[in-house]
Amino acid sequence: MKESKQDIIQLHNVPHDILQQLVDSMYSFEITVDAGNALLLLQAADMLEMEQIVEACKAFLKASIDSINCLTIYHGAQQLSFNDLAEECLAFALEHFKCVSSSEGFLCLDAIEVMQLIGSDRLNVEKEEHVAAAVVRWLDYAPKTRLPHVAEMARHPRTGMLMADYLASLPDTSTSRHLRQAILPVLAGDSAPTPGSSYDDTSGKCKAGIACLDPLTSRSWSFPCPSQFIYRTSAATYTVKNDRLLVYLIGWTGDVGTFNHQLQVYDADLDQWANVAALPKYSYGKPVVIGDQVYALIDGLVYVYKEEKQRMTARSRMPQFFLGSAVAVCEGRLYVFGGLRSERDRFSSAITTAASYCYDPARNVWEELAPMPTARADCSACVGPDGLIYVAGGYTGVPHWNSAIARVEAYDVRMNQWLTKHDMQCARMELGLVLLNNTLYAVGGCRPGGKKGSPAMESYDTATDRWTGCGAPAFHSAQWCGYGCKAGCKAERQLVPCGRFLGVMPRQIIEKMLQRCDAAGAASG
Template sequence: MAATSSQKSCDAIIPNLPFRKTDPSGFFRELQNLRADEAFCDVVVKGCEAGAPGISCHRVILSAHSSYFRAAFASPSQAKESQNTCLQLHDISSNNLTQLINYAYTSEIALDWSNIPSLLPDAVHLEMDSIVDACWEFLESNLNVDTCLKTWGIADNSLHRRPRLAEQAKAVAVAYFAHVVKQPDFLQLDLDKVQELIGADDLYVEQEATVLEAVVDWLCYDSASRAEHFSQMLQYVRLLEVSAEKRLDMAARLLSVNANAAATVVERGLDEDDYEIEYRPRKSDTYRNVILCLGGVFPTHLQFVAPTASLAWDWCRPPEPISHIVIGTAACVNEDEMFLVGGYGSSSACLRYDLLCDEWQSVAPMPALNIPKLAGWLEGRLYGVDCSGERGTVYGYDPSTEAWHCVTRVSKPGLRHEVALIVGGRLYIFAQRDGGNGAEIDNVVLVYEFKKNTWTELPPMPTPRQWFAVCATPQGLIYVVGGHRKNNDRLSCVEAYNPATNQWTNKCDMQKPRVGAGICALNGKLFVLGGHNSRSTEYLRDIEVYDEVANSWTFHNSQLKTGKEVMSCVVFTVHRELLPVLSRRSYTAQAVLVDKEAL
């Protein structure tokens, strides 16, 4: 029968749309009901324990969630067996198996620190990728000083190793050693992990006695099985740096556990010749981390700050020429080299400074239109961002070819006052897009995935602002501090972005509002330097230090010699023997601040 005109009209008006059920909860409830009634179940799965109860399931459901089950059920031995075939898994507990099978039927599972250490390897074994991904996401989003040792142990497991997460967790433990050794997790570490931790050259401790006490605590926790390892552990402790009083205290603790170990603590601390044979310099002993402040409102000023436990300071002069170091100059350090790019009036000129040789060299300029920002180094290349023009550009510099190249265009147009940094292998841009007409500042946060070549817009800062400072810490958080609102209201507020959870959290306010301050991370703390805090030209000299563990700010006893704002701050690791050499060089620029005890 031919279609009528009305039918044709209806066909034209009503499109053939697919039906999608937006709430799958009813479907999963039915699956659970079928399993509870053992309706159509065709396999029974058991855990590793003797006499473990069987769990009636559907092969097709398990196969949809697990490549392991799919392969097992497709094997000839399984295919030929009758319905309700029993499959026993000899490597997985009944408790974990129940959780994983429940997930297959509900698409829900509760993950926490009590089950992830055992659930993750079982999910890897069963090739349940969604559970594996969820476990890693949990670990990454909960990495902090209290969980770094657990995370390190899990991520460094040879059965399911996650190298980058393992390195991040270890870096947190190394940076916050004095805190993590007070946790029960440290006492439960195996021998290899403790040796790797206290043997790290970049282990940050203000006193070597902290390392000795940690070794003694670890030994006494299980003296029966650990006493034989004490001499092996002691080679990582710089006993000559520990006071005689502290060594005697530790020896007294060891006396009832291991008399030989107690004697070793005292005798090897006194026997300097024997000790030097086994001595391995620790970076914190041999090197000094120095904050270098460049450019700013007073472009000829370049200052060093060495923030160590001592607060006795001296002044000497910095490297030259510094004719290119101006307001807005971007700086980035790679081992013993520092790269400088741009600044107001300098366009995209680029310099390289060799700290050891005290040499400056002009390198290829970044092909930028305005004032580029350096984001950092990744896999041997330096990356910078220029957001001027209609669309910004990300550039990469290859030292082997000494050339810049265009990596990608920034996804959002019209950005300015941008700050760029590389964290966890990703490029982050924090910028401003002016609302105009007295409207509030419109902040934009973007992240670029190098491997995927994709941009993602992230949640904006909770407090709209401009002329703020941004820095990342070893715990993986990205801090935004200070700045001002559209009405010039100066800000002391601090907010932290967690890339793992894609969330912002409020942190303790600074003790002073700061606009255009310098910022860097050093020894597990944030240093915020200078800036200004009034509508007049009142430039600050003081330095505030943020303790990430205590969530508190304190003033450092040192100050910049000259107050300034809109400066770049970088951290150099300088050999202690090089510091007096630096102080004797005939520089012509402004002052260098160094710690007298480092000379």
């Protein structure tokens, strides 16, 4: 490793006093764990694989769970993938919801975490009105940024009309009038469906399959997603081990309030899915393969999948966290481009960013790069045959579905500078971008003006800086696919969109899948 040749090795995200306590414990065989240092010690000890201290911190935290700290401990446990500790905190919060919902920790939850709590079958409340009251308090804590989530809250059976009744019962104050004016009209109407990661324009519903396309023959087919898979926002990557295709998937939701907490893998030889590791939070993230390891960027924190332990281990946090960023892997490093500061920015402001960052897994450090010429979010990135990282599409304004762009820019990793390339023929966001046979393909995405998925595919020749083929349907129905790709693709391979993912597969693997599809078709016919 590079560190073996260095005199000084920096440990990032570990406070000096915490590191000092850990070093001292190696000599004294003692360490003091208290409410002030337990989570920090747990994170550092886990990073340094000091198992005895990890278990001591977990035992202390489990014994100290109360209505004030349970959600703080819950978040820490989720980030570190200590699912037993997270489950105890969650169980406590559900059992003592009335007290927990009055805490500062509850008011600081994000919208999806609130929906996860109130949508649980294990929620213990004496009166359903307590749930509506908690949701209203949560909305009132930061109304400017949270009122856009009213429609999502209203879909829960526990909140809809109960929230309206609770608002009507509040004393007539300026705050209650403001909440009633903002919330009641939404509760009375029907909100638009949440955009899906694979979306069929003909039915208006999210699709539940992984579509494949051979651009040489124009043949398309699909293979199934996990059981009960109704995904709205997903991301995937894949690797090939011993001629076996493994597709790793994270970040899907089913019905409102139902979230995936597993890293799932599809084995093409066995034609089956399996849960291989628990994930933190509700896991809207981006997985990538670097070398032979699977990494995931979730809420700005990098995790690595430890196959032997069947768990995700936290590594290093981004200097700034953005949603809707494009990711690419180049020369063993993870590159992250653009995004927006929070989910609410899709609806309330036009705060997209041009920020660019690079993560080096060998040193476990982030580096800030030259910003993109164009600030944008929900764009896609891919390494081209010339070694440049191409960033295409995305959106720049509000509402996001009406401001999709066709702009293409390329990042030179060696010179740390950006080059402007020819725009795509079709403006779109959340598209798929992948390299196949030295040609870049842009597939699917969301077209500007009306939240419509696009079935179109166009190809880009990096030598001539020219896009061709827009309008040729890539799939039988419109697909939204983007948010990541598998870099470094060679030989004759096939395009494989999977929700917000576009990758390629070796032909010998695809031939196995086609044989299975043909056999299934013959059997059914």
